[in-house]
Amino acid sequence: MTDAQIIATAQQVGSQALRWLHSYYDRGLGGFGDEATFDLANPNDIYKPLGEVALATGLLLREGVAGADDTRIARQVIDLAWAELREGDLLYDRQLRYPLMTDPLEVYVHFARAGYRHRPLEEQLATLNRLHSVRASEQLPSRRLASANARRVIGLDQLEDWDALAAATWLGATPEPWLIDWLTAYYVTHSVFHLTDWGARPECLSPRIRDYLRDWLPAWLDVWQEVGHWDLVGELLIVAACIGELEQGTTGWAALASAQLPDGLLPKDANTATEGDPAQLLADHGHTAVVAVVAATTTLARALGGTAGASAGAPAVTLGAPPES
Template sequence: MGTGTRDTMDAVAIRLAQQVGDRAVAWLGSMRTGFTLARDVPDERIGGDGLKSLAELALAAGLVRREAVAGPRCAQTAQGLLDFAWREFDEGDLLYRLQAHTPAATHPIEIYSLFAAAGYRHERLDRLAGHLLGLRASRVIEHVPNRRLAVVAAATRIGVPVHDDVDALIAQTWLGGTPEPWMLDANNAYGVTHTVFHLTDWGSRPEGLPDRLQDYLHLWLPVWTEVFCETRFWDLLLEFLIVGTCLQRPLFFPSVWERVAEAQHADGMVPNGLTVPPADSRAAWLNHHHPTVVAAVAGTLAVSRALTVPAASAGGAG
């Protein structure tokens, strides 16, 4: 299965990416009750998986809104999902309460930053975030390195000064070490994708990724997409497609979009490629909402970059 036979996004490929993204957003809209947070437990007992899923829904919806390349129906669905997620977080109150209850945690601030970027603000959480991110404690969080970059990105989105040595943080990531490319596995692959997402703010600042890492990804992203396309690992593959759109000279992999479009179900759900989805879409939500969220983001960013980057400056798939 080749992924490198075409390397530019022609009208057909753009339409395909738009179709995948639109359908994914439609599925997320129809399945949004799956993202509802548990309400019969104290705040601190709300499961991390539920918070994460809802945050990812907000991220996708926020990016559809930010890029403004979706059609009216898709844009309306995304806006509805963003409002829904904000309401689920009690318009920021829940995130504030979680952050105040566990000041050393970073996930409430990280989630809040996705809303802050879209103009949804919570004044008290803004103050708490500014206070916490200014502490010496915020510079010694023992996260895995790419998660440290997530906190830096969140601080930037909220508008809080960053005191971290970002170059030093980058150097500690797997990608920052520019390792032998065959040492990639599914675990550090997600580290690579998130390092790129955080440094470029999901493609809005491609220049945030150092040149040497842009060059490294131009060399090896084509190989990784080829291998994960062959294994039909759609979730990770879609994240790689996003990485391609985040580069200064984006890589689009139109042949991979054809495979992704074939894999997407008629109702818009994208399977994860690892487990067989149950026929009942509500049961399928559990293991397949993540790749569908990623598909919504990937489709949005592919269309947006393809429309704004002159073809001559786009990189090929090799």
């Protein structure tokens, strides 16, 4: 593929995936459907996917590389997700009850990046940011990077040693690349995402890590293309964009375009059913749609020069009132 073909394919795959997501969330699927409280019975069921949808649409709005229709659709989807979280009140309540949990911060940052702000929650996060107990809590290294990047984006005081945070990850050790497994590959991709703030800060990757990725990303893409794990292929394409190696994603983009169905559904892998109950289809393939939107957005931003760091078309600050305790 030429650069122009990569751009065209990424735009097509990402736009169709975005519209597929919109078709589900616009029908009320993917929402809580009840009076959800801070004590979520299954955070991975609805809560986590809402944050992922906000990530994809928020980045699309940040970069400003999508067309007018896709920008409008992205705004509608993130509006729906923000409403499901009671305009930040649910996040505020959950953080208040569980101060050592980082998921309210990690979900909130995707909305804040697109201009949706909740001042009481940010005041609460600023207080927690100063506590040694919170910073000393046990976390996987890639999750610690996620929290650090979220604080950076929101504008909290930076107390992080980024070199140390990177060194604590599997990627930071630049180990034997042939021993990578499925779960470790996800840790690798997320380490890159958070170190670079999804491609906005490519300079935050050390030359050693960038060279390691440049050397081994093509082989990893080949492995997961061969087994048809399209979700992980998409995540590796985001890494290619974050390090500025778009041509390494040539076969990956062609494979995703071939795997995508006419309605925009992108299977997470070659073995999961792509027909049946709509709610189950969203649960099975919603993350892959998110990944496709993010991969397309970061690829287009790197190729065309997006508006990284700016909240393109961001609404006025949206403040939810703090819930009564």
